[in-house]
Amino acid sequence: xxxxxxxxxxxxxxxxxxxxWGQFLIxxxxxxxxxxxHANGRFYDAYKAGTLDIGEFLAFALEPLRRIPxxxxxxWRARFVEECVRPMIKPWAAPLLxxxxxxxxxxxxxxxxxxxxxAPIAELFGIPHLVATVAERRNGHFxxxxxxxxxxxxxxxxxxxxxxxxxxxxxxxxxxxxxxxNDLPLLEAVSRAVAVDPDPTLLAIAEQRGWEILRSEPPPQxxxx
Numbered sequence: 001x002x003x004x005x006x007x008x009x010x011x012x013x014x015x016x017x018x019x020x021w022g023q024f025l026i027x028x029x030x031x032x033x034x035x036x037x038h039a040n041g042r043f044y045d046a047y048k049a050g051t052l053d054i055g056e057f058l059a060f061a062l063e064p065l066r067r068i069p070x071x072x073x074x075x076w077r078a079r080f081v082e083e084c085v086r087p088m089i090k091p092w093a094a095p096l097l098x099x100x101x102x103x104x105x106x107x108x109x110x111x112x113x114x115x116x117x118x119a120p121i122a123e124l125f126g127i128p129h130l131v132a133t134v135a136e137r138r139n140g141h142f143x144x145x146x147x148x149x150x151x152x153x154x155x156x157x158x159x160x161x162x163x164x165x166x167x168x169x170x171x172x173x174x175x176x177x178x179x180x181x182n183d184l185p186l187l188e189a190v191s192r193a194v195a196v197d198p199d200p201t202l203l204a205i206a207e208q209r210g211w212e213i214l215r216s217e218p219p220p221q222x223x224x225x
Contacts, residue, residue, distance in 0.1 A: 004100045007178035008111040011196045013088040018113040019044045024080045058146045066144030081120050112152040131163050156186045
């Protein structure tokens with residue numbers, strides 16, 4: 001069976017849900033603004049540069065889940081999805097996903113952003129499978145730690161391979177859509193790679209290798225004197 005894999009942040013969304021969730025926590029007063037905003041920006045810059053220490057970032061990003069009561073987290077998450085995520089959905093996302101559904105293709109959202117934040121986003125897109133970094137839970141409560149291999153860089157390949165094995169799927173007829181050079185390991189593993197609004201590093205690689213490039217907006221018209 002064919003498989004279509006989709007990165008989330010800056011791919012299906014015109015923005016980063018992990019970063020936006022951190023900013024949302026600042027807005028609702030769940031975290032100290034000055035400290036958290038500085039760290040959130042620093043980690044996001046490191047991600048874009050390809051220098052992110054995923055362990056350090058997850059210790060930062062998952063700590064509020066451990067500290068904030070579950071009922072409050074769920075209420076805030078519902079607000080976050082409606083107020084922050086829904087407006088970021090790229091206009092072509094729903095038609096593309098529907099075209100794959102019509103062909104009977106298995107869809108999965110594959111993201112480094114943790115599963116607490118992204119589970120309702122996968123539902124919003126109607127994507128039945130989520131392969132994400134796991135926010136560890138024990139006795140129904142978040143521990144503030146990552147469960148298993150982070151779904152990041154080579155970890156995405158590891159996690160997708162395990163998911164495919166569990167569902168009897170294979171790489172032979174697979175496609176992955178992503179914007180980021182951080183996803184090169186998974187882009188190289190699938191049979192068809194699609195660079196979506198790619199960052200400069202990924203754009204250069206995609207052009208060199210002849211990968212498909214999908215842009216949300218047409219390029220600006222050239223201006224002539």
